[in-house]
Amino acid sequence: MYPGEIHAKLRAFVSERDWDKFHSPENLAKSISIEAAELLELYQWGRPADLELVKDELADVLTYCHLLAMKLNFDPDEIMNSKLEKTSAKYPVKKSKGKSTKYDRLQD
Amino acid sequence: MYPGEIHAKLRAFVSERDWDKFHSPENLAKSISIEAAELLELYQWGRPADLELVKDELADVLTYCHLLAMKLNFDPDEIMNSKLEKTSAKYPVKKSKGKSTKYDRLQD
Amino acid sequence: MYPGEIHAKLRAFVSERDWDKFHSPENLAKSISIEAAELLELYQWGRPADLELVKDELADVLTYCHLLAMKLNFDPDEIMNSKLEKTSAKYPVKKSKGKSTKYDRLQD
Amino acid sequence: MYPGEIHAKLRAFVSERDWDKFHSPENLAKSISIEAAELLELYQWGRPADLELVKDELADVLTYCHLLAMKLNFDPDEIMNSKLEKTSAKYPVKKSKGKSTKYDRLQD
Numbered sequence: 001m002y003p004g005e006i007h008a009k010l011r012a013f014v015s016e017r018d019w020d021k022f023h024s025p026e027n028l029a030k031s032i033s034i035e036a037a038e039l040l041e042l043y044q045w046g047r048p049a050d051l052e053l054v055k056d057e058l059a060d061v062l063t064y065c066h067l068l069a070m071k072l073n074f075d076p077d078e079i080m081n082s083k084l085e086k087t088s089a090k091y092p093v094k095k096s097k098g099k100s101t102k103y104d105r106l107q108d
Numbered sequence: 109m110y111p112g113e114i115h116a117k118l119r120a121f122v123s124e125r126d127w128d129k130f131h132s133p134e135n136l137a138k139s140i141s142i143e144a145a146e147l148l149e150l151y152q153w154g155r156p157a158d159l160e161l162v163k164d165e166l167a168d169v170l171t172y173c174h175l176l177a178m179k180l181n182f183d184p185d186e187i188m189n190s191k192l193e194k195t196s197a198k199y200p201v202k203k204s205k206g207k208s209t210k211y212d213r214l215q216d
Numbered sequence: 217m218y219p220g221e222i223h224a225k226l227r228a229f230v231s232e233r234d235w236d237k238f239h240s241p242e243n244l245a246k247s248i249s250i251e252a253a254e255l256l257e258l259y260q261w262g263r264p265a266d267l268e269l270v271k272d273e274l275a276d277v278l279t280y281c282h283l284l285a286m287k288l289n290f291d292p293d294e295i296m297n298s299k300l301e302k303t304s305a306k307y308p309v310k311k312s313k314g315k316s317t318k319y320d321r322l323q324d
Numbered sequence: 325m326y327p328g329e330i331h332a333k334l335r336a337f338v339s340e341r342d343w344d345k346f347h348s349p350e351n352l353a354k355s356i357s358i359e360a361a362e363l364l365e366l367y368q369w370g371r372p373a374d375l376e377l378v379k380d381e382l383a384d385v386l387t388y389c390h391l392l393a394m395k396l397n398f399d400p401d402e403i404m405n406s407k408l409e410k411t412s413a414k415y416p417v418k419k420s421k422g423k424s425t426k427y428d429r430l431q432d
Contacts, residue, residue, distance in 0.1 A: 037361030059191035084166035145253030208369035275407035277385035
């Protein structure tokens with residue numbers, strides 16, 4: 001897909017159904033949590049996850065994330081990139097290599 | 109950013125820190141849920157949400173979604189697109205316009 | 217504690233702070249999800265969970281559940297009991313013993 | 325119900341089905357999050373929530389909380405009570421009355 005194509009499609013989908021009125025930032029944030037839990041459920045009880053279902057549930061989380069980003073005029077790639085820079089600074093390679101320790105407990 | 113640039117950066121970030129070993133699909137699914145709740149917390153109690161914090165928390169959810177997609181060889185735009193086609197079929201414009209009814213309760 | 221004592225304490229805590237106005241069922245449901253994710257975070261990355269932290273986060277989830285139950289005039293033990301009866305019927309011992317299969321996929 | 329009766333019933337339910345092997349603390353924490361999201365879904369899109377469904381979903385969250393408490397030998401009422409004492413100290417009535425401000429931002 002060319003850049004921005006999925007946003008154009010999402011916008012048309014929502015607009016045709018007159019659903020923008022349901023999409024307050026708060027409601028979108030709730031939907032992200034709800035869909036994230038449906039994704040997590042596929043990894044419950046150690047069952048091997050069905051990848052077709054994972055694909056659909058992950059797509060749902062991503063879709064609501066994009067709808068929220070569009071609503072707030074955030075560029076998804078850009079906010080991931082600027083958060084990555086912050087996270088890189090909080091987790092210097094030297095201190096965090098191979099460890100899952102939270103940044104506020106990392107030691108020299 | 110050119111297409112794929114954020115994936116290259118994420119890959120380098122994880123690889124430099126030797127964190128791939130923590131990133132099982134199940135753990136990434138847990139992280140998506142955890143970060144989604146941190147985003148939701150910004151919309152708790154009707155407080156006006158701080159948009160800089162929203163940007164960071166939404167970026168965290170997106171980042172873990174992309175890490176899971178990369179791990180499973182899914183293209184994020186592509187899976188959103190194919191899910192959108194399914195959802196469009198489940199929610200025909202004529203039946204669902206202006207309504208938040210779930211598809212299994214939509215009426216003719 | 218004698219039965220009902222914790223509810224009396226919760227009621228006094230909320231009332232003294234004039235917090236009942238924040239406790240719509242919807243807000244309490246959000247809080248339950250948010251606190252559940254904080255509990256889940258203690259089990260992220262395979263780190264051994266700190267049991268004192270687990271105690272506090274589990275208490276937070278339980279507390280919001282009780283606040284919602286009190287708000288809707290549900291008795292927590294009673295609703296667990298009646299749900300347990302439904303679940304027992306959906307998962308007959310003979311079919312479900314030792315399996316994590318979802319009820320709609322259980323086989324004779 | 326007499327005190328402890330619901331725990332006896334839960335224990336019998338799990339034991340008859342040989343499900344204890346699935347109930348690691350981590351899996352129970354995941355289930356709490358998953359069920360919390362199902363409860364939240366009932367309050368999505370501003371639809372009036374169906375109270376019979378709320379009862380069942382809230383019961384599911386409570387049930388997994390109790391299973392985790394039982395697994396870790398925590399008394400549910402007792403941990404709510406000791407957390408309530410901590411929270412009361414963090415949110416003095418004088419500073420927090422009528423406000424939803426987080427404790428680390430409360431002002432004199």
